[in-house]
Amino acid sequence: MVSLTDVRPVEERAWFKTERRDNVLRFIVGGDWTLPEAPRLDPKLRALDLSAQEAEIDGKELDKLDSAGAWLLLRTKRAMEDGGAKVRSFVIPESYGPLFGTLEREHTAPPTPEMERPPFLYRVGRGFMHSMTQGYEMLGYLGRVTVETVETIGPQKQLRWKAFIHQVEETGINALPIVGLLSFLIGVVLAYQGADQLRRFGAEIFTINLLGVSILREVGGLITAIIIAGRSGSAFTAQIGTMRVNEEIDAMQTIGLNTVDVLVLPRVAGLMIALPFLTFYSDIMAMIGGAVMCYFDLNITFPAFLRQLQGAITLNTFLVGMVKAPVFAFVIALVGCFEGLKVERNAESVGRLTTRSVVESVFLVIVLDAGFSIMFSILGI
16 A cells, blocks of 8 residues: 655644555544635645546544535545546545535536427417416405405504605605706607798698607606616516515514515505606606797797697696506516515525516506597597
8 A cells, every 4th residue: 555645744734645555545534624724725625636537535533624625525535536546435424425426416406408499389388378378466465455454444553654664755756857958858859850841831830749649648657667677676576686685575474464564565556656746757858948949940939839838738638648647557566576576585586687677667557558549539529
């Protein structure tokens, strides 16, 4: 028997040595294989010649072992196997067996079988069934939120006013700059494009009519809802999802708190109050942008702009746009909270469901806007 290496200084707590007998390599370890010793052991283990036909790992003399030391031993075992050696024995103290078992399970990926891409009709059917399941779950969640909302009206339960006011500030007041800027630019674009087309017929003055009707009835509320879906709806999902990853929601349920009361209702109510005011603000900023564009492009003064606008719109024009805002707000908040509560306990799920939340919110807002347009057209409003 010949000893090839012996890393066992007196002052160091972790040691190992290798011995060869014929074609059998024995790897003997002992001492404290713990995290503080890992930086010293790692380069020496990498430099070992582990080539052999058969190998044995003897850890009977281990005094202490943690996950860092166990990983070094497991890596050495795999290096022996990769070099063509058959590890015929791996002896460690019985108390460390579960640690090695866990490491081997966590760091051994099962082979992924090569699968053919599913047929087109299969993918379509799977997507359809997923959409139906998502709609069914969201409908059930809508029922739960509705029941909880009705119960807040009675004396047995109160809305959390501090959280409600905080959400009004976050979703409403803090969104004023971005909503105002984008609405102003939308007004500029609509005025420029409208004037460019109407100039061909000598009807530039009707650019104001186009601005007034399109912004107040459709564009102002729709643009504001899309901005808030991307800003606040995604924030709802990310906030609640992160709480789920950190197990804060589990802690709330453990101490008896109702998650709908604490997390969902203040967000839904806050956004339903904030979005109508944001829509009104968006309408004003878009009209200002259109007026500025008309002044510089068509030489229409602001008093003339206001006179033409007064004749172009009615109270119904304004109300048609405003009545949509609370509905849009309810859908955005509901989807954002619903997807947040579906987050799994990993960071990838937070990002994926936040993206899904924005896409679903924007999709539903546009579908609802189309539905409102058809309904108002049938009613002659």
